Amino acid sequence: MRLQQANCVQDFNRALDINPRHFQAYLCRAAFYGFRKRYSKAIMNCNAAIKVQPHSVRAYLYRGALKYYIKAYKLAILDLTKAADLDPSCSLVYYNRGVCYHQMKMYEEALKDYAIVLLLGGWKEADVKVLVNRGLLYLELHDYANSLEDFKAVARKTPGDIKIHQVIGDCHHRY
Known part of the structure; x- marks a missing residue:
């Protein structure tokens, strides 16, 4: 699968022929189909897992x-809520x-979920992604002061990012 060869799915199928309760084979096959943008097949493999x-x-x-990815956001939230119930520390x-x-x-x-991610930590890329998303959310809410603070924090973590400095300038302008 890491070599991006389609015949890897045959290996997963064979593993499932040998053991139809092979959890990892279902998840790997789901990842393969998801990578190929065959989302319904990927979801069916998650169901089996x-x-x-x-x-x-x-x-x-x-x-x-x-x-x-299929824009079924309400259903995605249900699954992610179940995952959060199973492991409340998974950022x-x-x-x-x-x-x-x-x-x-x-x-x-x-905003609550983004705050939880920042509080949990443990995922290096999370800080920048969450701060950017939260900053954009604050922009949508016309809360320019909080947006500015989030983008300033991103700028400290990624000082060479021109786009972030442009957004900071836009926040100052709107504020």
Whole structure:
């Protein structure tokens, strides 16, 4: 699969022929189909993985992310909420759910999830991505002061990013 060869799915199929309850084979096949943008097949493999291990955070996280790609945001939120219930310390779950809430214009919920990700830490790229998303959300809400603070924090972490400095200038202008 890492070599991006389509015949890897045959290996997953063979593993499932040998052991139809092979959880990892279902998740790998879901990842393969997701990479190929065959989201319905990927979701079906997540469903099968969940039947094998109904308390798997990864399976719900994958399925939630796949549902995001097909713009089924409400269903994605349900899966991501289940994943958060299973592992309340998984920042990736809250980040993805925050993005879904943001897409649905449920801004308060998105802000809560972005804040949880920042509080949990443990995911290096999270700070910049979350601060950018939250800054953009604040811009949508016309809360230029908070947006400015988030983008200033991003600028400290990525000082050479011209786009961030442009957004900071825009925030100052609007503020």
